[in-house]
Amino acid sequence: MRAYWYDNEAGDQRELHDSGREVPAEYLEKLGVLYFRMEDVAQVDKLAADRSYKNRDTIVVSPESMGAVYEEKVKSFFNEHLHEDEEIRYIRDGTGFFDVRSEHDEWVRIQLEKDDLIVLPAGIYHRFTTDSKNYIKAMRLFQDEPKWTPLNRSSEVDSNPFRKQYLETKSAGV
Ligand code: KMT
Ligand code: NI
Numbered sequence: 382m383r384a385y386w387y388d389n390e391a392g393d394q395r396e397l398h399d400s401g402r403e404v405p406a407e408y409l410e411k412l413g414v415l416y417f418r419m420e421d422v423a424q425v426d427k428l429a430a431d432r433s434y435k436n437r438d439t440i441v442v443s444p445e446s447m448g449a450v451y452e453e454k455v456k457s458f459f460n461e462h463l464h465e466d467e468e469i470r471y472i473r474d475g476t477g478f479f480d481v482r483s484e485h486d487e488w489v490r491i492q493l494e495k496d497d498l499i500v501l502p503a504g505i506y507h508r509f510t511t512d513s514k515n516y517i518k519a520m521r522l523f524q525d526e527p528k529w530t531p532l533n534r535s536s537e538v539d540s541n542p543f544r545k546q547y548l549e550t551k552s553a554g555v
Contacts, residue, residue, distance in 0.1 A: 382416055382497045384409055387480060387488035394459050394510045397492075404489050413502035413551060414481055414491070425471055425498065425520070432467075434522045439473065443516040451515075458509040462531035465543045466524070468501040475517035482506040484551065504547025506534055 384404035392398070409416060419425050429437070442458075444451040461482075470479070472493045479491045479499060492512075493499060501507055511517050521527070532538045 382418070382494070382499075383492045385490055385492075387490045389488070393513070395455070395513045395515070397512070398490060408483075409481075409489070409491070411551070412481060412483065412489070413505060413547065415500040416491075417498045417500075419471065419496050419498050425522075428498070429522055432524075434469065434524050436525065436527070437520050437522045438527070439518065439520050441516075441518045442477070442511055443475075445516075455511055460531065461506050461508050461534040463504055463506050463534075463538065463541070463544060463547075464501075464529065464531065465541070466503050466528050468507070468529075469498070469522040471498040471520040471522065472496065473518045473520055475511075476514060477509065477511045477517040477519075480508050480510075502547060504541070504543040504545075 384406070386400045386402040386404060388398045388400040390398060406416065417424070417428070429435075441447075442451075442454065447454055470493075472495055474495055476492065476494050479493065479501065480488045481491065481501065482505065483489050491499065521529075532541060538544060
């Protein structure tokens, strides 16, 4: 895992967009983003049990696995959105980026590789993309039924109760 400020330059979303300015792990924590380097699946099982996550699946995002819809999918994952639940992803192979909004609404790019596990809190605006290698395999963990409904950013979603709650807990430093 490496986190850095997104450079906001034009160009393919899958390029690094590396401003060269690092984001420390403590800052991610402040945003409510949790990161773990997992030694083995037993550690993931423990995290899942602790948080009452009962189900999981595995997704491969690549032209090989998705065929003609790959480019479309990659673009849709990159639409800024939030969820009313945590988003937990455990990278099993390949690489990719989760971008999350900072407290001042700038993008922090989080580069993930095999054995990285990330927990995005409910209500944080974020987006995902593969990198220029166009391949990532990730385990998606969920509590019950998968609820991946992305709520794309809008003034209406800005006042979603989960968004408000997220902003309140963050400003309180919880
Ligand atoms: C997401 O939430 O955008 C995804 O699940 C993308 C694939 S997981 C790396
Ligand atoms: Ni999401």
